[in-house]
Amino acid sequence: MDASILSSILFATIVAGTPLIIVALGQLIAEKSGVLNLGAEGMMAMGAIAGFAITLHTGSPWLGVLAGMAAGALMASLFAIVVLTLMGNQVASGLALSILGVGLSAFIGKPYESEILPTVGAIRVPLLADIPIIGEPLFNQQALVYLSWVLFGTIVWFLYRSRPGLVLRAVGESPSSAHSIGYPVIRIRYLATIFGGAMAGVGGAFLSVFYTPLWVEGMVAGRGWIAIALVVFATWRPFRVMVGAYLFGGVMVVQLFVQGSGLGINIPSQFLSALPYLATIIVLVIISRDQNTVRLNAPVSLGQPYRPEA
Amino acid sequence: MTTAADGGDELRLELNGITKIYPSVIANEDVSLAVKRGEIHAVLGENGAGKSTLMKMIYGVAKPDAGEMKWEGEVVHVENPAHARSLGIGMVFQHFSLFETLNVVENVALALPGNPDLNKLAEQITEVSNRYGLPVDPQRLVHALSVGERQRVEIIRCLLQNPKLLIMDEPTSVLTPQAVRKLFDTLRQLAAEGCSILYISHKLDEIQELCHVATVLRDGKVTGDCIPAEETPKSMASLMIGKELPVPEHSVPGELGEVRLQLNRLSRVSDDPFGTDLQDIELEVRSGEILGIAGVSGNGQQELLYALSGEEPLNDADAIVICGKSSGRDQPDRRRSNGMGFVPEERLGRGAVPRMSLTENALLTAHQAGMLKHGMIQFDKIAAFARKCIADFNVKCGGEEHAANSLSGGNLQKFIMGREILLAPKLLVVAQPTWGVDVGAAAFIRQELIDLRSGGAAILVISEELEELFEISDRIAVIAEGRLSPAKQLADTNIDEIGVWMSGMWEQPAAGVAAHD
Numbered sequence: 130m131d132a133s134i135l136s137s138i139l140f141a142t143i144v145a146g147t148p149l150i151i152v153a154l155g156q157l158i159a160e161k162s163g164v165l166n167l168g169a170e171g172m173m174a175m176g177a178i179a180g181f182a183i184t185l186h187t188g189s190p191w192l193g194v195l196a197g198m199a200a201g202a203l204m205a206s207l208f209a210i211v212v213l214t215l216m217g218n219q220v221a222s223g224l225a226l227s228i229l230g231v232g233l234s235a236f237i238g239k240p241y242e243s244e245i246l247p248t249v250g251a252i253r254v255p256l257l258a259d260i261p262i263i264g265e266p267l268f269n270q271q272a273l274v275y276l277s278w279v280l281f282g283t284i285v286w287f288l289y290r291s292r293p294g295l296v297l298r299a300v301g302e303s304p305s306s307a308h309s310i311g312y313p314v315i316r317i318r319y320l321a322t323i324f325g326g327a328m329a330g331v332g333g334a335f336l337s338v339f340y341t342p343l344w345v346e347g348m349v350a351g352r353g354w355i356a357i358a359l360v361v362f363a364t365w366r367p368f369r370v371m372v373g374a375y376l377f378g379g380v381m382v383v384q385l386f387v388q389g390s391g392l393g394i395n396i397p398s399q400f401l402s403a404l405p406y407l408a409t410i411i412v413l414v415i416i417s418r419d420q421n422t423v424r425l426n427a428p429v430s431l432g433q434p435y436r437p438e439a
Numbered sequence: 440m441t442t443a444a445d446g447g448d449e450l451r452l453e454l455n456g457i458t459k460i461y462p463s464v465i466a467n468e469d470v471s472l473a474v475k476r477g478e479i480h481a482v483l484g485e486n487g488a489g490k491s492t493l494m495k496m497i498y499g500v501a502k503p504d505a506g507e508m509k510w511e512g513e514v515v516h517v518e519n520p521a522h523a524r525s526l527g528i529g530m531v532f533q534h535f536s537l538f539e540t541l542n543v544v545e546n547v548a549l550a551l552p553g554n555p556d557l558n559k560l561a562e563q564i565t566e567v568s569n570r571y572g573l574p575v576d577p578q579r580l581v582h583a584l585s586v587g588e589r590q591r592v593e594i595i596r597c598l599l600q601n602p603k604l605l606i607m608d609e610p611t612s613v614l615t616p617q618a619v620r621k622l623f624d625t626l627r628q629l630a631a632e633g634c635s636i637l638y639i640s641h642k643l644d645e646i647q648e649l650c651h652v653a654t655v656l657r658d659g660k661v662t663g664d665c666i667p668a669e670e671t672p673k674s675m676a677s678l679m680i681g682k683e684l685p686v687p688e689h690s691v692p693g694e695l696g697e698v699r700l701q702l703n704r705l706s707r708v709s710d711d712p713f714g715t716d717l718q719d720i721e722l723e724v725r726s727g728e729i730l731g732i733a734g735v736s737g738n739g740q741q742e743l744l745y746a747l748s749g750e751e752p753l754n755d756a757d758a759i760v761i762c763g764k765s766s767g768r769d770q771p772d773r774r775r776s777n778g779m780g781f782v783p784e785e786r787l788g789r790g791a792v793p794r795m796s797l798t799e800n801a802l803l804t805a806h807q808a809g810m811l812k813h814g815m816i817q818f819d820k821i822a823a824f825a826r827k828c829i830a831d832f833n834v835k836c837g838g839e840e841h842a843a844n845s846l847s848g849g850n851l852q853k854f855i856m857g858r859e860i861l862l863a864p865k866l867l868v869v870a871q872p873t874w875g876v877d878v879g880a881a882a883f884i885r886q887e888l889i890d891l892r893s894g895g896a897a898i899l900v901i902s903e904e905l906e907e908l909f910e911i912s913d914r915i916a917v918i919a920e921g922r923l924s925p926a927k928q929l930a931d932t933n934i935d936e937i938g939v940w941m942s943g944m945w946e947q948p949a950a951g952v953a954a955h956d
Contacts, residue, residue, distance in 0.1 A: 295541070295545055295548065295549060296549065298538075298540070302538045302539065303536070303538055306536035306538060307538075308500070309520060309536045310520055310536055310550045311499075311519050311520035311522075311550075424582075425580070429540075
């Protein structure tokens with residue numbers, strides 16, 4: 130395999146992993162507060178169509194990303210009202226949100242199915258991009274790829290170095306204790322849930338505005354579910370989320386490469402398409418076997434409604 | 440006996456006519472009390488008397504429906520705990536409000552205003568812990584701390600806010616006797632420095648030893664104020680429960696019979712990463728005796744109980760021998776048919792199904808006692824059994840068709856205990872028989888256990904209440920860090936020795952114990 134193929138596989142891996150990083154880190158924040166939102170798939174789909182439509186009408190991909198963010202946040206707010214104010218069941222409400230988002234996006238997106246957006250140019254970092262093999266994949270990328278790294282760094286700092294992050298983790302571990310020492314549990318959970326939704330929307334918009342860039346019904350293709358699984362198997366730790374996302378992206382790209390080039394191997398294409406999902410989950414299950422790390426990082430109150438005492 | 444510190448006439452906190460009504464119960468009705476500067480003020484009452492609710496209102500966790508609260512002479516409405524803390528009110532909760540996956544500094548930081556620097560805070564924690572004799576390592580994760588250490592963290596957390604009033608909710612229920620003495624020293628030191636303390640408890644001896652003044656609550660109302668030093672435990676008990684405190688009669692044990700329970704080098708690695716591994720536990724309980732196991736919670740009691748009940752069977756069948764049969768691998772129902780009864784600590788959810796009727800709950804463990812015919816439930820028989828249980832054990836309830844969760848803790852415990860005792864077990868394993876049960880019911884349950892053993896049953900009691908174990912046991916052993924001490928005859932030991940053992944030090948020479956006094 131020559132260096133240019135390796136370089137382009139790396140490049141495509143990073144692009145494919147980026148939406149997962151953004152969505153999964155958003156979910157991570159929501160889950161750290163104790164809210165399990167299974168609606169990521171639906172929020173991504175809404176983000177994708179909103180982003181696509183606004184970019185098409187305004188010609189600005191950045192307005193598109195903002196629209197995707199807003200759509201995701203709106204969906205998450207709806208979810209938050211149901212589970213945090215009305216104390217609805219989080220699992221059932223999240224599933225409903227997924228179904229709603231996927232269906233609604235297909236409905237809204239019908240007129241846009243034949244449209245194509247212009248490709249958004251990459252941003253080239255001078256000098257660094259000239260490094261052999263890794264230069265192009267790392268330093269000649271879409272702006273959102275760079276932003277996903279900034280997001281990663283910010284979230285690590287927020288969770289483990291900042292006071293609001295400490296409060297967030299405390300709320301997720303024991304909402305009743307957090308309430309008894311005076312933190313507004315419900316408000317914090319609202320914010321975390323909406324942040325999660327906003328990131329899911331950005332992830333969706335990345336797919337439709339930067340990645341493909343077109344709108345097809347069902348284009349999220351299970352990435353929302355993979356993002357949720359990533360968070361769990363990464364035992365709620367940002368670095369592992371990132372590793373898992375790139376692993377998924379990598380296997381995705383390699384299997385496409387194998388399918389495309391033929392390589393003379395006769396494997397059913399359906400199996401190859403399932404490979405990224407399978408590989409990601411197997412690897413993450415293996416690294417998350419240690420019960421101790423799970424106990425130390427999992428938000429204890431995840432999925433449980435909490436009603437503060439009056 | 441100490442008196443309130445100088446300047447003690449200044450009123451720090453005054454409650455007038457505080458009332459709090461929950462949908463089903465009046466938690467507090469027209470409660471008034473006054474706390475002076477530097478005073479240790481006891482709030483005495485049984486479980487459910489409304490002590491905790493009252494403290495929650497002072498601390499702003501709950502809001503009163505009527506009445507006023509004055510803080511240093513001025514009327515205040517405490518909106519939330521942060522407001523209470525800004526006034527100078529700190530609270531140490533009965534069920535700790537700590538976060539297990541965070542370390543000590545982070546836990547403390549969460550309760551402080553602003554954004555404290557964690558390194559400086561760690562130094563402050565060390566300083567305060569040295570000053571008040573509350574040793575704790577600021578960098579350790581809370582889940583790895585013992586219960587006593589957790590309480591220290593809670594106290595330090597309050598002290599760092601320089602409180603003028605410290606509320607302690609049942610602080611000694613989780614401590615060894617030695618730790619209780621240390622805590623009292625700390626509290627006296629604080630009071631001498633001018634901090635007022637509201638001390639909630641139902642333990643009369645502690646209140647007599649520590650508190651300057653006591654306010655007694657019963658059914659949400661104040662039944663009296665007194666100066667504990669001038670009262671007897673009897674007179675305070677009658678204020679608290681409305682009658683005299685019954686004391687169980689402990690008859691001398693008769694001839695011991697066969698071995699009903701034998702543990703042979705029982706070891707088990709806990710499935711729970713924060714659990715305790717059991718190591719080489721050996722014991723023997725004979726017919727006609729009560730063996731008590733003392734220990735601070737979290738030292739392997741839960742793991743031992745799960746192994747004994749059969750909820751977590753062992754690999755080694757011989758590790759547990761019940762009535763002569765190797766039972767280590769047996770499921771709970773096999774152990775029951777061998778003659779073992781079991782009363783778990785959690786009444787609702789493990790001892791009884793909350794939403795099922797008492798009749799159905801009786802059937803759960805009594806189904807082997809002729810309640811079934813060709814696999815069909817004999818409803819008349821099982822209802823008769825439940826009625827007998829209710830009558831014999833003085834269970835106050837609406838009838839055998841009422842759901843288990845409609846009973847108060849004490850009454851449900853009496854029912855569960857009755858259900859097991861009526862099945863005439865050869866061996867009864869009981870965890871925390873009177874946990875959260877009012878004083879009257881507790882005395883009744885203890886008497887029933889003594890009567891059962893006098894009738895020839897073998898009983899193993901695991902409890903965190905030392906007084907209880909000394910009241911009912913014939914022999915007593917201690918569990919610490921998953922290891923079990925040798926068992927001693929009650930007459931050959933005392934609370935001090937057991938207290939030392941509770942910190943795991945039973946292999947040291949007896950001289951160490953003597954030197955302690």
